[in-house]
Amino acid sequence: xxxLFDFSLRLNGFPIKKAKAEFEKIxxxxxxxxxxxxxxxxxxxxxxxxxxxxxxxxxxxxxxxxNWNNLPVLTKKDLQQPLSERxxxxxxxxxxxxxxxxxxxxxxxxxxxxKECHALTWASIIYRFGWxxxxxxxxYQARFYGIPLDFIGNKKERxxxxxxxxxxxxxxDLSDAFLEKVLSKFQKSKxxxxxxxxxxxxxxxxxLQTKNIxxxxxxxxxxxxxxxxEMLFEEDKTLMENxxxxxxxxxxxxxELDLIAFENPKNExxxxxxxxxxxxxxxxxxxVPNGKEGxxxxxxxxxxxxxxxxxxxxxxGALDEKSTFKKPILKKLIGRTNDVAILPSGKKSPGxxxxxxxxxxxxxxGNVKEFIVKQTKIDSFEIDYVSKxxxxxxxxxxxxxxxxxxxxPNLKFVFTRKDxxxxxxxxxxxxxxxxx
Numbered sequence: 316x317x318x319l320f321d322f323s324l325r326l327n328g329f330p331i332k333k334a335k336a337e338f339e340k341i342x343x344x345x346x347x348x349x350x351x352x353x354x355x356x357x358x359x360x361x362x363x364x365x366x367x368x369x370x371x372x373x374x375x376x377x378x379x380x381x382n383w384n385n386l387p388v389l390t391k392k393d394l395q396q397p398l399s400e401r402x403x404x405x406x407x408x409x410x411x412x413x414x415x416x417x418x419x420x421x422x423x424x425x426x427x428x429x430k431e432c433h434a435l436t437w438a439s440i441i442y443r444f445g446w447x448x449x450x451x452x453x454x455y456q457a458r459f460y461g462i463p464l465d466f467i468g469n470k471k472e473r474x475x476x477x478x479x480x481x482x483x484x485x486x487x488d489l490s491d492a493f494l495e496k497v498l499s500k501f502q503k504s505k506x507x508x509x510x511x512x513x514x515x516x517x518x519x520x521x522x523l524q525t526k527n528i529x530x531x532x533x534x535x536x537x538x539x540x541x542x543x544x545e546m547l548f549e550e551d552k553t554l555m556e557n558x559x560x561x562x563x564x565x566x567x568x569x570x571e572l573d574l575i576a577f578e579n580p581k582n583e584x585x586x587x588x589x590x591x592x593x594x595x596x597x598x599x600x601x602x603v604p605n606g607k608e609g610x611x612x613x614x615x616x617x618x619x620x621x622x623x624x625x626x627x628x629x630x631x632g633a634l635d636e637k638s639t640f641k642k643p644i645l646k647k648l649i650g651r652t653n654d655v656a657i658l659p660s661g662k663k664s665p666g667x668x669x670x671x672x673x674x675x676x677x678x679x680x681g682n683v684k685e686f687i688v689k690q691t692k693i694d695s696f697e698i699d700y701v702s703k704x705x706x707x708x709x710x711x712x713x714x715x716x717x718x719x720x721x722x723x724p725n726l727k728f729v730f731t732r733k734d735x736x737x738x739x740x741x742x743x744x745x746x747x748x749x750x751x
Contacts, residue, residue, distance in 0.1 A: 318452040323478040324437060329412070334434035338442060341589045349588070349641035356616040357592050357624075361386070364622040368403040370396075371622040388600045388612055389626045391416070391424055398425045398621075406620040416571055426571040429620035432590075436573045439590050443577045447539040447564065449508050455536075456481035457501065459511025459519070461738070482506075486515040487738065494522040498533075505536040509559070513545035514744040516555065518684060523558040531560030541566050544743055546648075548674065567648060569628055572615055576645040586634070586643035590617055593643060594625070595634055606636045608649060656749060659694045660723050666690070666747030672717045673698060677710060687736055690749045695727045705732050 324331040344352050361380050364371040375387060394401065398408060412433040415425045428436065441451055448454075458481045462472050476483050482504065484497050497519060509516060523530060531537050540559050543566040555563045565584065567576040572591060579585045586593050594602055595609040603609040611630045615623035635644035656664045669688045677683045677700070686700035698714075700706070711730055718726060738744050 320451040320479055324434065328430050329434040329437065330431060331434050331437060334431065334438040335441070338435060338438035338589060342442070344641070346639060346641045349639070353588065353592055353616075353640055357383070357614055360614070360616055360619070360622075361624055363619055364403065364624065367405070367619070368401075368622055370401045371624070384601055386625050388596065388610075389622070389624065391627075391629065394426070395424045398427060401621055402427060403620055403622075411620045414570055416569070426623075427621040428571075428615075428618050432615070432618040432620065435590055435617050439573055439587060443574060443587075444541070446577075446580055447508070447541075447562070449539065451479065454480065454507035454538075455505055457504075457506040457509045457511075458483045459486050459509065459515045460484075461486055461512075461743070481510075484511075484515075486512060489515060489518050489735070491522065494519055498523070498526075498528070501530060501534040501537075504534070506534055507536055507538050509537070509540040511542065512743055513542040513547050513551070514685060514746070516540065516542055517551045520551075520555045520558040521684060524554065529558060529560045537561050539564055543568060546670075546746060567645070569613075572613055572623060572626075572628070575611075575613065575628075576648075583635075584645040584648075586638075586645050588641055588643055590615070592616060593634075595632065600625075605634045605638050606646065608633045608647075611648075656690050656747075657693060657751065658723055659725070662723060664722055666749060668721060669696065669718060670746045672721050673714050676714050676717055677706065682706075685736060685744065687745065688747045690747075690751060693751065694725065695729075697729045697731065699731050699733050699736060701733055701736060706730055 321331050341352070358380060365375065365377070365379065374389070374393065380386065398413065402408070402411070406427070406429060408427070411427040411429055413425060413427050444451065456479070458476065460483060462483060462485045463469050472483070482500065484500075537559065539562050540555060541564045542555075547563075547565050552563050552565075562580075565578040566574060567584070568574040574587050575591065575593065576584045576586045592614040594612045594614075595605075595607070596612050597603050597609050600610075600612075608631055610627055611632050612625050612627050613623065614625055631649040633646045633649075635646040638644050656666050656669065658664060666688065670686075673686065673688065677686065682704055683700050683702040683706070686698055689697045689699070691697055711728070715726075715728060718728075736744060
């Protein structure tokens with residue numbers, strides 16, 4: 316069979332065959348030797364950038380590694396300067412893979428990977444999707460993502476979809492009328508899997524629930540649904556499992572790096588230890604014990620074109636106590652470091668706490684489709700929601716009481732019913748946002 320997806324990668328200069336062979340060698344390293352592999356790779360990549368990258372050398376201001384924990388932690392703001400000034404010797408914007416982050420953290424920037432590293436990223440993704448019987452060369456994807464609305468950008472993305480054997484549902488319109496069309500497409504198509512933004516796929520599951528339809532009944536080829544980019548709550552996962560009739564898999568990644576963690580068939584959020592080194596650090600940039608929360612900091616072990624060494628991605632999480640070098644497990648992902656609410660008492664709380672408490676109440680009757688929470692002042696919040704009917708005064712009182720119980724009293728709320736919620740240019744829904 317002609318492998319169109321692999322061919323499209325090779326056509327763009329990404330040596331996927333070589334990368335797959337390299338990746339197979341990495342996963343074959345025994346558990347007892349994996350720590351040596353990681354230590355050797357991280358030392359090698361740092362030394363490479365100290366010798367070949369003036370941007371990194373200037374930032375670090377050392378000539379060789381001493382104590383790993385003394386290496387500086389890179390932030391997105393450090394990288395917000397022209398790409399040409401950050402590339403290693405021997406690389407140029409024309410000879411590398413160039414892309415930009417979505418900016419969902421508020422700090423977008425352009426980044427690069429050398430072509431071997433980018434091919435290895437794809438080898439890692441292909442391997443993990445393979446856990447669920449998905450083959451990018453033959454499996455047909457139902458994709459719930461944003462899409463550029465300008466003519467050229469739109470056509471480019473559609474061509475990529477064709478080469479990647481996927482059909483894209485643009486998520487900028489999630490009305491019932493549009494979801495009827497989505498349902499109709501599933502009835503006529505042999506989709507193997509669903510992939511896309513969590514909030515959009517949850518909305519589709521709610522739509523199916525109102526119609527009392529299980530998706531696999533009308534699309535028997537469907538094997539799995541993989542969600543990404545936004546928080547997946549346990550009750551949403553249960554809803555999707557019931558309405559789709561297939562396993563729901565949680566993916567955590569970053570375009571500038573790779574897949575960071577991917578739910579394995581044992582329902583563990585397995586961290587990518589093959590191409591990345593993931594650390595959890597405290598506010599002083601020192602490692603915390605497994606099980607304790609901290610900043611997620613990542614080193615890309617193979618990117619020679621651009622340094623991502625001890626790179627603070629902007630998320631907070633914890634590794635499981637049973638983690639090993641070969642098989643680290645992400646115990647929890649709390650959310651973005653900049654999505655924190657600061658309350659009048661001085662207490663800091665993850666913004667998703669508001670979202671989670673509110674969600675558990677207002678979705679009970681199925682009226683509210685989706686909502687977002689914004690902090691406008693230290694004691695004031697706005698909750699915008701999409702629903703068939705306005706929230707009742709008793710529902711609002713219930714929400715305020717719950718937030719008082721979980722957080723603190725005397726917070727003020729304004730509830731606004733909307734026809735639709737604003738998403739980012741890429742179609743992501745920012746569930747909590749601090750405007751302070």
